[in-house]
Amino acid sequence: QHVVSAPFWSAPARKRRISPLTMSKREPVAASSLTVSLRDVPRRVGTTRSYELQWHVPAGIGTPMMAIREGALVPVTVDITSIDEGVLVRARCQCDLEGQCVRCLDDIVQEADVDESVVYYDQQPEGDEDALVISAHDMLDLEPMLRDAIVPLIDPQPLCGPDCQGLCPHCGERLDDLPEGHHHEVIDPRMASLAQLLDDLNVQDGQDRG
Secondary structure, three states, X not given: OEEEEOOOOOOOOOOOOOOOOOOOOOOOOOOOOOEEEOOOOOOOOOOEEEEXXXXXXXXXXXXXXXXXXXXXXXXXXXXXXXXXXXXXXXXXXXXXXXXXXXXXXXXXXXXXEEEXXXXXXXXXXXXXXXXXXXXXXXXXXXXXXXXXXXXXXXXXXXXXXXXXXXXXXXXXXXXXXXXXXXXXXXXXXXXXHHHHHHHHHHXXXXXXXX
């Protein structure tokens, strides 16, 4: 679906360093579910074209702790506004990050709201090698942009709840599921032989009295 809106301006986008997978110079872009052609975008400054895309999420969108499930289908709203130096791209979506609680290892799901704006330039700005540049075929691949927007939203120590007690260090069961006062009798390994000897003597003494 494509919608052309009246002249519009968004908050200034920040220029930032993104992953090496992001296109640089004016190289062709491999097709993906987040590839957008600029041929239909009016180049009159301030004119915006909006897109409703369906992102088929590949593997590796996230961190080892939390990530979007591979193969998930995420609706993405994209607004592309023509500016003097190129285009301003704004991408918005909601996605579920799946992972495990770092204390009890239970599966958890956290919702992330993504709202990112980035400028893609017609030409490489002098002195800014990290700036994003429109490809030779007037195509934009927005996947690296979303990937780099999602990673900072991920909690490096995700929890199923702030009061999670974790796992029992002896039996490995989830402490929140165990009765209050759950504990294990722990014998100092250095005393284990003595304890075994005492048990044997008590057994022997019982037999002698019998």
